[in-house]
Amino acid sequence: MKRRITELHPFTVLCLALFTVAVATAANVWWLSCAVIVLCMAIGAVAGKARKLAALSGAIMLPTLLSLLMIHGLASRDSSPVIAAWGPLNLNFGGVEIATALALRTGVLVVVGLLCGLLIDKHQLVAAIDLSPAPPQAGYLLASTLFLLPQMMEKQHAIGEAQALRKAGTGRGLAGWLQRLRLRAVPLVLSSVQDAHDRSVHLAARGFPARGEHSRLRQVADSRIQRGVRWVALVCSVLVPAAILVPFGGAA
Amino acid sequence: MMNMEHRAPVESTSALDLSLASFRYEDSESDILHGIELELPPGSLTVIAGASGSGKSTLGGVLAGMLPRQGTDLCEGTLIQAGQRIDYSPEHSPRIDIAGWARHVGLLPQDAGLYLSRIRQTVAEELVFSLENEGMPREEMSALINELSARLFLGHLLERDPSRLSGGQERLVAMAALSAAKPSIIVLDEPLAGLDSMATSAVTAMITRLRAGGTALVVLARTTEAWEAEADALWNLEDGTLRPAAETARITSLHARPKESSVVAASAKPLLAFAGVQLGYKGASAPVLSNLDLEVHEGECVGLVGANGTGKTTLLKAAAGLLKPVAGKMRVAAGSGLLLQNPADQLFERTVAREVAFGIPKKSIQRASVPMVLEQLGLESYAQTHPYELQASARRLVALATVLVREPRLLLLDEPTEALDSAGLRILHEVIDSVLERGGAVLFSSHDERFTARTAHKVHELRNSGRAHEDLDGASPADAAVAGAFRTMGKLKSPKQPEAGIGHLASIVPILTSETGPAVPPTCPRSLQ
Numbered sequence: 001m002k003r004r005i006t007e008l009h010p011f012t013v014l015c016l017a018l019f020t021v022a023v024a025t026a027a028n029v030w031w032l033s034c035a036v037i038v039l040c041m042a043i044g045a046v047a048g049k050a051r052k053l054a055a056l057s058g059a060i061m062l063p064t065l066l067s068l069l070m071i072h073g074l075a076s077r078d079s080s081p082v083i084a085a086w087g088p089l090n091l092n093f094g095g096v097e098i099a100t101a102l103a104l105r106t107g108v109l110v111v112v113g114l115l116c117g118l119l120i121d122k123h124q125l126v127a128a129i130d131l132s133p134a135p136p137q138a139g140y141l142l143a144s145t146l147f148l149l150p151q152m153m154e155k156q157h158a159i160g161e162a163q164a165l166r167k168a169g170t171g172r173g174l175a176g177w178l179q180r181l182r183l184r185a186v187p188l189v190l191s192s193v194q195d196a197h198d199r200s201v202h203l204a205a206r207g208f209p210a211r212g213e214h215s216r217l218r219q220v221a222d223s224r225i226q227r228g229v230r231w232v233a234l235v236c237s238v239l240v241p242a243a244i245l246v247p248f249g250g251a252a
Numbered sequence: 253m254m255n256m257e258h259r260a261p262v263e264s265t266s267a268l269d270l271s272l273a274s275f276r277y278e279d280s281e282s283d284i285l286h287g288i289e290l291e292l293p294p295g296s297l298t299v300i301a302g303a304s305g306s307g308k309s310t311l312g313g314v315l316a317g318m319l320p321r322q323g324t325d326l327c328e329g330t331l332i333q334a335g336q337r338i339d340y341s342p343e344h345s346p347r348i349d350i351a352g353w354a355r356h357v358g359l360l361p362q363d364a365g366l367y368l369s370r371i372r373q374t375v376a377e378e379l380v381f382s383l384e385n386e387g388m389p390r391e392e393m394s395a396l397i398n399e400l401s402a403r404l405f406l407g408h409l410l411e412r413d414p415s416r417l418s419g420g421q422e423r424l425v426a427m428a429a430l431s432a433a434k435p436s437i438i439v440l441d442e443p444l445a446g447l448d449s450m451a452t453s454a455v456t457a458m459i460t461r462l463r464a465g466g467t468a469l470v471v472l473a474r475t476t477e478a479w480e481a482e483a484d485a486l487w488n489l490e491d492g493t494l495r496p497a498a499e500t501a502r503i504t505s506l507h508a509r510p511k512e513s514s515v516v517a518a519s520a521k522p523l524l525a526f527a528g529v530q531l532g533y534k535g536a537s538a539p540v541l542s543n544l545d546l547e548v549h550e551g552e553c554v555g556l557v558g559a560n561g562t563g564k565t566t567l568l569k570a571a572a573g574l575l576k577p578v579a580g581k582m583r584v585a586a587g588s589g590l591l592l593q594n595p596a597d598q599l600f601e602r603t604v605a606r607e608v609a610f611g612i613p614k615k616s617i618q619r620a621s622v623p624m625v626l627e628q629l630g631l632e633s634y635a636q637t638h639p640y641e642l643q644a645s646a647r648r649l650v651a652l653a654t655v656l657v658r659e660p661r662l663l664l665l666d667e668p669t670e671a672l673d674s675a676g677l678r679i680l681h682e683v684i685d686s687v688l689e690r691g692g693a694v695l696f697s698s699h700d701e702r703f704t705a706r707t708a709h710k711v712h713e714l715r716n717s718g719r720a721h722e723d724l725d726g727a728s729p730a731d732a733a734v735a736g737a738f739r740t741m742g743k744l745k746s747p748k749q750p751e752a753g754i755g756h757l758a759s760i761v762p763i764l765t766s767e768t769g770p771a772v773p774p775t776c777p778r779s780l781q
Contacts, residue, residue: 123373130384143371151370154415158597161574165590165598166654168611187600194596194640195366201318202367205354206433207385214387217377217394 005047010125011132012226015233017116019240024108026241033104040111049118053111060110061103068099068106122146127218140209155195156188267436267468268292268315268357272329275314278321284310287493288329292437292468297459299471299479301497302489304645304673308472309362311489312439315470316359317348333357334436354382358435362442362472362644362671363594364423367430368414375417375425376401376410382433400428403461404454419593419667420446420560420699427455431462438462439470444478445670446593448559448699456482474673520549522585523662523693524571529580531563531570539578540566546712548662548693553684555704556697558714564697565593567714568664571695586692589660593667595644595651604642605635608653618657625657628686629679644671649679656683663687665696669703681707 024036044053073095080094126146130139160180163169169180272288284307292298302308313319320327320340327340334356338346360367372378379400380393401407406428409421417425423446430438443459444452459469460482471479476486476497486497526546532539540563548554556564569575570582572590592598601607605622612619626632629649634642639650648671655663668680684694684707698704704711 126371147371151415159600161569162592162598162600163611164574165572165592166611166658191596191600198361198363198366199370201350202359202361203369204350205316205318205359206367206369206382207351207354208369208381210385210387212387214385215390215393216384217380217390217397218373219390 001046002048005043006119006121007221008119009220009222009226009230010120010128012230012233013116013120015230015237017112019233019237021109021112022237023240023244025105026244028101028105030101030104033108036108037104037111040115044115044118047119049115053114053118056114057107057111060114061107064106064110065099065103068103069096072096072099072102123218124220127216128220130214130216131220136210136214152188152192155191156184159184159187159191265293266291267294267296267333269332270315270329271331272311272314272327274326274328275310275320276326277310278324278326283492285314285492290494292470293484294436294466294468295463296484297463297469297471297479297482298485298487299473299476299483299497300487300489300494301473301476303474304671304676305643306489307492308489309441312359312361312441312470312472315437315439316357317350317353318359320345322347351385354435355433356435357437357439358430358433359439360423360427360430360441360443362445363596364426365419367426368422370415373413374410375406375412375414378414378425379406379429379432381429396432400432404428404458405450418561418565419670420448420451423447424451424455424560427458431458431467434467436466437468437470439472441472442474442671443471444473446560446667446699448557449701451560452699520551522547522549522583524548524585524588524695525581525583526567526570526577527581529570529582530578531566531575532578533566533575541714544580548695550661550691550693551688552710553688553694553696553708555708555711556695556714557699557701557704557711558697559716560699562714562716564714565666568666568695568697571662572664584662586661587658588662588664589655589658590664591652591655591666591668593670595647595671598651598654599639599647602638603636604631604639604650604653607639607650608657610654612657618659621659622657625653628656628683629653630675645673645676648672649676652680652683661687661690661692663692663694665694665698667698668696669698669700677703 020036024033041050041053044050069091073091074089078092078094080092080097083091083093083096085091126139126143129142130136160169163180163183169183170176171179268290269292270288270290272285272290274283274287275285276283288311290298300308300311310319314327314331319325322345325345326342327345328342329340331338331340338348340346368378369381372381376397377384379397380388383393383396397410401410404424406425409417409425414422414425423443427440427443443455447455463469471483473479476483476488480486487494488497489495524547526544529541529544530539531541531544544567546554546567556567558564566575568590570577571584572588573584574590599607601610604626608622608625609619612622623632623635626635629652631646631649631653634646634650639647642650648668652668663684669677672680687694696708
């Protein structure tokens, strides 16, 4: 099961994610949002990514929920019953309801997006784009974006090691972290710019990005069923929200 | 590919003819290259030697169509390749399509890692990156990968992440990727730097094969020494122009014997000791090194040799305190300083003087010694220069200066001879001697056999037993003979076979017997070796 999930074509995962987010957002029903989040967690667990998914989702959603509560819960002016009051501030049912509904919709977007990020191999995604009829520049842009961060992380690690050898940036705690940030930032940017400059000429010499027909050694597994699923998901991503949101037959 | 008015069909039997009257960078005051006539017949091997900063890489850039940069550099001359003539003049430099030109002339830069795209997950994908961009069918790419891996013993690397390769492995993979594109001319900038003996054999065997297939090769190197038997033409690049290399004059100074130094006393204290140490990285499935036993004493210079990727750098990093042992005991009894393999990792200030003083407290005595260290390494005239503007050899010395300014008693050097020219090598020898004379110790890793033989009191070999066997699969008889010799050497020197895939310190006795005569006990002075 795990293998089946991780071997899905990246476009299939993206299309299903788009459909799920579109429908859940349009429906705006708490139980559907909850069901989607639980389902995502279950898929994450099967794929062995549950912990990471929960941690990342929590890191994003907790501050989001708190800020929504502050905006809508504390500042709500409707006349619904008050849950708690602190001087001029009070928390009422109406505000909590709005904050929760918004948080659930955001939660669906966050959890589904993170699950996609964890399930899709970035190399497979770039290969899938390269092998698709999309212009070669699309794969180039995505590759540049996706691989820049890991490369910069490696570089800052190397700079950190070199600085540690010279007893610089070895402090602990928040002060040490800020000192490391200050010491590494400039060399990191400068060396990244230098590296990009030096590497670009060789990338160009190797024909990258391809201008015409190109191929990939990497195979991205696909099937007729997956292609069908993708089309259905894409069409439904438009039709289902439209059916929910657009009033038909004079209904309000 | 280029402006039509500047190209014309030409009949020539050479794969490439270069007639370069002059070349000057935008910001330089004099010509970097001038009066160069170069003819590269198909299947030829042309070796161009020169010190760091002599203009070798610039010449390589001109041949590869990367220089002159349109509208900035000044160039006058003619380049004839594949029947096409390109005229450069001060008034007009034709714009060359680098990708199109690279199909005929491929360049492997001195820093081979720059040739790798870093956007492919495996070495196999990296090898055919150019061919993917040309649209080669997958089956043909797979066949080519199989052929390359058999020929260059790359089988064990094919599924590895290119960004996790050692320096030597990186060079080998980059060269294989370059040859996969099958250009008619290949320019190699220091192709053997950082390669182990097996990889060196594989690369030289590949060069022979490429020549047999009609590819013209240009090797840019520090010296012509390693190439004299094979080369069709040997040149020295001096004062910006090519002069025939006289074999008798070869590198008299390059490997000049450093002055004899301290005697390693039997009672000398160990400054570094590993006992049953296991080293590895977080998240890695297996340790890089295991069962490591090693001692480095006062006044002792110890060399580490071994194939690329066997853990030499890992060992040095552990000795420098960058890596904690997973198991076993490690003791460092003196302040250590590590020169990293890639100087770019070690330089981050805007002037050489600031770079050397980086991290040293302002009122410290060490800060006052910065000018002295720069003078010792011949860098005083570069004190206010940006490290990135220096030639490779000088940049390496700046990185060494950043280590020496802290006066480490235990000097750790990772491939110290890489990128150093003859003057730099002489300085390196002097530095090692001075550390030993003041009771310090030196531990270095190197693929430079001559340097190792002349510098180290003891040499330890790190081995990875899985490699030779794996690489022999599918090799030609000639290749198998080369690899077989490597394997036999390993068997003779290793009393027990280590686990596959894990580096071990195979020998605790000197292993330089084949080159320098009888094995010398660790306590013997270097002058007697």
